[in-house]
Amino acid sequence: MSLTATVGAAALLTSLAAASAAIVASIYGLRFNDRAAIAAGRRAIYAVAALNTLAIVLLAYALMTDDFSIAHVASVSSSNMRSMMKWASLWSGQPGSLLFWTWMMSVWMAAFAAITLPKMPWGAPHAIATMGAVIASFLVALAFFASPFRLSLVTPADGQGLNPLLVDPGMLIHPPFLLTGLVSTAIPFTLGAAALMAGRMDNAWLRHARGWALASFLVLGVGNVLGGWWAYTVLGWGGYWGWDPVENSAILPLLPLIGFLHSVMVQERRGMLKAWNLVLVLAAFALAVFGTFNVRSGLVASVHSFAQSEVGGYFLVLLGLVMLTSIALLVWRLPRMHAEYEFESLASRETGLILSTYVMVAIALVVLGGTLFPVFSELVRDVRVTVGPPFFNDVVGPLFIAMLLLISVGTVLPWRRATPGHLRRRFVPSVVIALAGTAAAFALGVRDLMAIATVGLTILLFVVTVREFAAGTRGARAARGLSWPVAFGSLFNRDPRRYGGYLVHLGIGVIAIAVIATNVYQEHIRAVVSPGESFEAGGYTFVFEDLATRRPGVDGIDVDVVALVTVMKGERLVAHMEPGRRFFTNFPDQPVALVDVNGDLRRNPLPWQWNDLYLFVQGWDEERLTELQVYVNPLQQWLWIGSGIVVAGGLLAFAPFRAPRPVEVASEAPEGAQPA
Amino acid sequence: MSARIFLGFVSVVVLGLGVGLIAGTSTVSAQVPATEAQAQAIERQLLCPLCTNERLDVCPLEICKDMKRIIRERLAAGSTPDDILLYFKTRYGEKVLAELPATGFNLWLYGWIGLSVLAVGSVGGWFLVRLQRRAAPAAAPSRIAHEDDDWLDEQIAETPPR
Numbered sequence: 001m002s003l004t005a006t007v008g009a010a011a012l013l014t015s016l017a018a019a020s021a022a023i024v025a026s027i028y029g030l031r032f033n034d035r036a037a038i039a040a041g042r043r044a045i046y047a048v049a050a051l052n053t054l055a056i057v058l059l060a061y062a063l064m065t066d067d068f069s070i071a072h073v074a075s076v077s078s079s080n081m082r083s084m085m086k087w088a089s090l091w092s093g094q095p096g097s098l099l100f101w102t103w104m105m106s107v108w109m110a111a112f113a114a115i116t117l118p119k120m121p122w123g124a125p126h127a128i129a130t131m132g133a134v135i136a137s138f139l140v141a142l143a144f145f146a147s148p149f150r151l152s153l154v155t156p157a158d159g160q161g162l163n164p165l166l167v168d169p170g171m172l173i174h175p176p177f178l179l180t181g182l183v184s185t186a187i188p189f190t191l192g193a194a195a196l197m198a199g200r201m202d203n204a205w206l207r208h209a210r211g212w213a214l215a216s217f218l219v220l221g222v223g224n225v226l227g228g229w230w231a232y233t234v235l236g237w238g239g240y241w242g243w244d245p246v247e248n249s250a251i252l253p254l255l256p257l258i259g260f261l262h263s264v265m266v267q268e269r270r271g272m273l274k275a276w277n278l279v280l281v282l283a284a285f286a287l288a289v290f291g292t293f294n295v296r297s298g299l300v301a302s303v304h305s306f307a308q309s310e311v312g313g314y315f316l317v318l319l320g321l322v323m324l325t326s327i328a329l330l331v332w333r334l335p336r337m338h339a340e341y342e343f344e345s346l347a348s349r350e351t352g353l354i355l356s357t358y359v360m361v362a363i364a365l366v367v368l369g370g371t372l373f374p375v376f377s378e379l380v381r382d383v384r385v386t387v388g389p390p391f392f393n394d395v396v397g398p399l400f401i402a403m404l405l406l407i408s409v410g411t412v413l414p415w416r417r418a419t420p421g422h423l424r425r426r427f428v429p430s431v432v433i434a435l436a437g438t439a440a441a442f443a444l445g446v447r448d449l450m451a452i453a454t455v456g457l458t459i460l461l462f463v464v465t466v467r468e469f470a471a472g473t474r475g476a477r478a479a480r481g482l483s484w485p486v487a488f489g490s491l492f493n494r495d496p497r498r499y500g501g502y503l504v505h506l507g508i509g510v511i512a513i514a515v516i517a518t519n520v521y522q523e524h525i526r527a528v529v530s531p532g533e534s535f536e537a538g539g540y541t542f543v544f545e546d547l548a549t550r551r552p553g554v555d556g557i558d559v560d561v562v563a564l565v566t567v568m569k570g571e572r573l574v575a576h577m578e579p580g581r582r583f584f585t586n587f588p589d590q591p592v593a594l595v596d597v598n599g600d601l602r603r604n605p606l607p608w609q610w611n612d613l614y615l616f617v618q619g620w621d622e623e624r625l626t627e628l629q630v631y632v633n634p635l636q637q638w639l640w641i642g643s644g645i646v647v648a649g650g651l652l653a654f655a656p657f658r659a660p661r662p663v664e665v666a667s668e669a670p671e672g673a674q675p676a
Numbered sequence: 677m678s679a680r681i682f683l684g685f686v687s688v689v690v691l692g693l694g695v696g697l698i699a700g701t702s703t704v705s706a707q708v709p710a711t712e713a714q715a716q717a718i719e720r721q722l723l724c725p726l727c728t729n730e731r732l733d734v735c736p737l738e739i740c741k742d743m744k745r746i747i748r749e750r751l752a753a754g755s756t757p758d759d760i761l762l763y764f765k766t767r768y769g770e771k772v773l774a775e776l777p778a779t780g781f782n783l784w785l786y787g788w789i790g791l792s793v794l795a796v797g798s799v800g801g802w803f804l805v806r807l808q809r810r811a812a813p814a815a816a817p818s819r820i821a822h823e824d825d826d827w828l829d830e831q832i833a834e835t836p837p838r
Contacts (some may be wrong), residue, residue: 237734244729272807343807351804358800365792373776373785381781383770386723390775395789526716526733581736591736619736629734 002069005149008058012147015051015106016139018044022132030125041128042113048135049110052103059099059148060090069155072096072148078161078586081555088171089162091179094296094311095148100176101292102138105183109135112187116208123194123205130193134186137318145311161556164582164590170230178227178250181220182288185253187212188260189285192278196329201274201337203267209281210264211654216284217257218650224250225643236593236616238524238631240639243392248371249291255364256280256287259357262410266350269415273354274337275330280357282326287364289319294371345417352410359403366395393519397450404457404512407505408464430467434460454516458509465502465509472499492652500653507645514639523632526618530625538632540613541568547624548578558585560594563617563626567598574603579615579628593617599637612636715747718757721775725768732772 022044029037059072063086068074076089076096091100109131117124142148162171188209195205227250228240241247260280266273293315343350370387377385412418412427438456446452469488476487476494491499525537531546545564552560562580566573580594598613611634618627719733724740732740743764750760764772776782 237731242729339807343804346804354800354804358796362793362796365796366789369785369788369792373782373788376784377781383781385770385776385782386729386772386774387776387785388723388729388774391785399793524716524733593736616734618734619741 002062002067002151004058004062004067005070005151008055008062008149009143009147011051011055011058012139012143012149015048015055016136016143018047018051019132019136019139022048023129023136026125026128026132030129038125038128041125041132042117045106045113045128045131045135046110048132048139049103049106052099052106055148056090056099056103059096060087063087063089066159068157068159069152070148071150071152074152074156074159076159076162078159078556080553081161084169084172085162085167085555088166088175091175092162092166092171095142095146095150097175097179098138098142098146098296098311099148101179101183102135102142104176104180105138105186106135108180108184108187109190112190112212116191116212120194120204120208122200123191123198126194126197127190130190130197131186134190137321141311141314141318145314161584161586164556164584164587164592165234167555167557167582167584167592168230168234170226170234174223174226174230177219178223181216181223182250182253182291184212184216184219185257185281185285185288188216188257188281192281193326193329196278196333199333199336201278201333203271206264206267206277209277210261210268213257213260213264213281213284214650214654217254217261218647218654220250220254220257221643221650222647224254225640225647229640233595233597234592236595238522238614238629238633239389239518241389243370243387243389245371246295248367249287249294252291252364252367252371253284253287255360255367256284259360260284262353262360263357266353270339270343270350272339272343272350274339275334276354276357278330280361282330283364286319286322286326287368289315289322290368293319347413347418347423349410349413349415352406352413356403356406356410359399359406363396363399363403366399367392370395400512401450401453401457404454404461404509407508408457408460411461411464411468411502411505426467427464430460430463433463448516448520451516451520454512458512461505461509465505468502469499492655496655497653500649500651500655503649503652504646505649507642507647507649510638510642510645512642514635514637514642517635518633518639521634523630525630525632526627527630528625528627530623535628537630538611538613539569540574540632542566542615542628542630543568544626544628547620547626556584556586558583558588561617561620562594563615563620563628565596565615565628567613569603574598575600575613577613577615579617581617581619601637607638608635610635610637711748711751714757715744715751718747718751718760719744721757721761721773722764723772723774725772731774 022041025037025041025044028034029039029041059070061067062070062073063077064083066073066077066079068077072093072095076093077086081089089096091097112131113128117127120127191205191209191212195201224247227247231242231247232240235242257280260277263273263277263280267277293312296311296315345351370392373387374385377383408430409427412423412430414422434456437459438452441452441455446455469491472491472495473484473487476482476490477484480487480490482490523538525535527535527537527542527544529535529544531544534541534543536542543566545566548562548564550560550562551558560580560582562578565577565579567575567577575598577596577598578594579596581591582594583591593616596615598615599610601610604610611632614631614633616629618629620626716733720731722732722743724730724732724735724737725743726737726739727735732743746763747760750763755763761773770777776785778786
C-alpha cells in the first residue's frame with residue numbers, strides 16, 4: 001500500500017466530486033436565481049484546481065523519490081535518471097500526460113473563474129456548468145481508465161526508465177507548452193457555449209473570448225514551434241515538421257483559433273459573423289479533443305490498436321458529445337443571430353478578414369482529411385497507406401500562398417469600403433515592388449513555382465506592412481513632434497492590437513521564406529568514410545577523424561558512440577562536431593540519434609547566407625567505416641527568428657484590451673460630422 | 677527624411693533581402709554521382725516498413741539497410757525507379773510509399789480535398805454575395821469610413837500649428 005498513491009487517487013476522486021458539484025450548483029443557481037449556489041459552483045472550480053494540483057504534486061513526489069510501487073513511476077522513470085528528466089517523465093506516458101492535461105485545464109478554468117466570471121453575470125452559471133462538465137469528463141478518464149496512481153502488481157527494484165526518444169532536455173518545455181495550449185482552448189469554448197446557452201450572442205462574450213483565444217494561440221503556437229525545434233534537434237531526419245499525425249493533431253486547433261482572432265474584429269466593429277465566430281471557438285476545442293483521442297488511441301498508426309485502447313474509445317465518445325452539443329446549441333440559437341450593420345462592399349477589410357478565416361478552415365479540413373485517410377483506407381479495404389509530407393506540402397502549400405496574399409490585401413483595405421483612389425495609392429506601388437522582386441528572383445535563377453510565389457507575396461507583405469508602420473510613425477511624429485524611434489514605439493502603446501498584429505504578419509513572412517528555403521534548397525549529402533577521410537558539402541569540408549565512446553552514466557544511457565568531425569571552410573577551421581548514436585541499458589533495440597547542429601552565425605555574416613550544418617550518424621561497421629549524413633539547411637535560423645517575431649507580436653497584441661468603436665453608418669452621420 | 681524617401685529606402689532593403697534570401701540559397705548544389713543520386717532519390721520516396729513515418733534514408737534499422745542495398749543492386753541491373761518502387765510496394769504494401777499515389781481508392785482523399793476547398797469557397801462565396809446583395813445603399817465614402825486611421829488624423833488636427 002502506497003500512501004502517495006492512496007492520497008493521489010483520493011484527490012482525483014474528490015476532484016471529480018467537486019466538478020460534479022460545480023455542475024449541480026450552477027444549474028440550481030440558474031434555475032432558482034440563487035447567487036449563493038452560483039458562487040458555490042465557482043468555488044467548486046477552484047477546489048477542482050486545488051485537488052488536481054495536489055494530485056500532480058504527489059505524482060511528482062513519487063517520481064522524485066523513486067516510488068516504484070506506483071506503476072506509472074516504474075514504467076517511465078528509473079533511479080539513475082537525473083532530477084530534470086524525472087520531472088520530464090511526469091508528463092510522459094498516457095496516465096502522466098493525461099494528469100498534466102487535466103491539471104492544467106483546471107488551472108486555466110480557475111484563472112478564468114477568478115478573472116472573467118465576475119465580469120460576466122449574464123452567463124456565469126452557464127460557464128461554470130460547462131467547465132464542470134468538461135473537466136469532469138477528463139477526470140472520469142483519469143480516475144477510471146488511465147489512473148497515474150495505479151499500483152504495480154509487483155514492486156520492481158528499479159524502473160524501466162524514460163522512452164529513449166524522450167530523454168532530452170526539450171522534454172522539459174515542449175510537452176508542457178503543447179498540452180497547456182491544447183487545454184486552453186477549453187476557455188474560448190466555455191465562453192462560446194455560455195453565450196449560446198444564455199442567448200447572448202452579441203459582443204458580451206467576445207470581449208473576453210478574444211483575450212483568452214489570443215493567450216491560447218500564443219501558448220499553443222509556442223508549443224508547436226518547440227515541437228518543431230525538438231523534432232529538428234532530436235529525431236535526426238534533417239527537418240522540423242514531418243506532417244506526422246501527432247503533429248497534425250497539435251496544429252489543427254490552432255487554425256480555427258487564428259481564424260477567430262481575425263473574424264472577431266468583424267463582429268466587434270460591424271456586428272457581423274456572430275455564428276461564424278462561435279463555430280470557430282467550438283471547433284478549436286473539438287479539434288483539441290480530437291487530437292487527444294488521436295494521440296491516445298493510436299488510431300492513425302493502426303486501427304487495430306484503436307480497438308485495444310479503452311481510453312481511446314472513451315475519448316471518441318467524448319469527441320462525439322462535444323460535437324453534437326456544439327451543433328445543437330448553434331442550431332438552436334441560429335435564428336437569433338442577426339448582423340447589426342450591413343455589409344457595404346466586397347472591397348473592404350471585412351472581406352479580407354472573412355476570406356482569411358475561410359483559408360484557415362480549408363487548411364484545417366485538408367489536414368484533418370489527410371490525417372484520417374489512412375484509417376479510412378484501412379477500414380474500407382484493409383490496406384494501410386501513408387499520407388506524408390509530399391501530399392501535405394502539395395496541398396497546404398497553395399493554401400498558405402493564398403493566406404500570404406490575403407494578409408497583404410487585408411492590411412491595405414479599409415473598413416466598410418475602399419475607393420479606387422485608396423487602392424491605387426496604397427496597393428499599386430506595393431504590388432509593383434513585389435512584381436519587380438519576383439522578376440529579379442526569377443532572373444537570379446529561382447525556378448521553383450512555390451518559391452517564386454512565396455518570394456513575391458512575402459515582399460508584398462513586407463512592403464505593405466512596413467508602409468503601415470511608416471504611415472503610423474509619420475502620423476505620430478506630426479502629432480506630437482516625436483523622434484522617429486519614439487514615434488515608432490508609441491504605435492504599440494497607442495494601438496497594440498493593430499501593430500502587434502502587423503508584427504505577427506511580418507513574422508509569418510519571415511517564416512514563409514525560411515520554410516521555402518529549407519524545403520526547396522536543402523542540401524543532403526551522405527558519405528561513407530573511414531577515419532581520416534573527408535568529403536565536401538555546401539562549400540564545407542567535413543573531415544571524419546574517428547569514432548569515440550562515452551558513458552554518461554545517467555538517464556539509463558548505456559553508451560554514446562560519437563563521430564568526431566572537423567568542419568573546414570578552405571583552410572579555416574569552422575567547427576568540431578560530434579554527431580552519434582545513443583544506446584540505452586533498458587532499451588538495447590532502440591538507439592536514438594545524437595544530432596549535432598551548428599548554426600553559428602559567424603560562419604556567414606550576411607543574414608541571407610545563414611544556414612545550419614546538421615550532422616548525424618547513420619551507422620558504422622567493425623572497420624569503423626562510418627556513414628555520415630549532412631544536411632545544409634539554408635536560412636534555418638530565420639525560422640526560429642520569425643517564430644520569435646510572431647510571439648513578440650502576439651504578446652504586444654495582448655496588451656490591455658480597449659473595445660473598438662463600432663463604425664457608424666456613414667449615411668446616418670450628420671453632414672460634416674467628425675469621428676467620435 | 678520624407679516619408680516617400682523612407683518608404684523607398686525600406687522597399688529597396690526589403691526587396692534586396694527577399695531576393696537575396698533565395699538567391700543566396702540557389703547556388704547550393706549537391707555533387708553526387710548520378711546513380712547514387714538516383715538511389716538516394718528513391719530512398720526519399722520510401723518509408724521504413726517497421727517504423728511509423730520514418731523515411732528510409734534516415735532509418736538505421738537492418739531492414740532499411742537491406743532495402744538500400746537492394747535499390748543500388750537493382751539500379752545497377754538496369755531497373756527503373758518506378759520498377760523499384762513497385763517492387764517494394766508489392767513486397768511491403770502501400771504503406772512504404774512516402775508519396776501517396778493519386779490513383780484508385782486514394783482518389784477519395786483528393787476528392788475530399790477538392791470538396792473541402794470547393795465547399796468552403798462556394799459557401800463562403802455565397803455568403804459574401806448574399807451580404808453584398810443586402811448591402812446598405814451606397815454612401816459617399818467619407819473620412820469616417822477609414823476609422824482605423826482616424827486617430828492619426830485626429831492627432832494631426834489637434835496639434836497646434838508651430
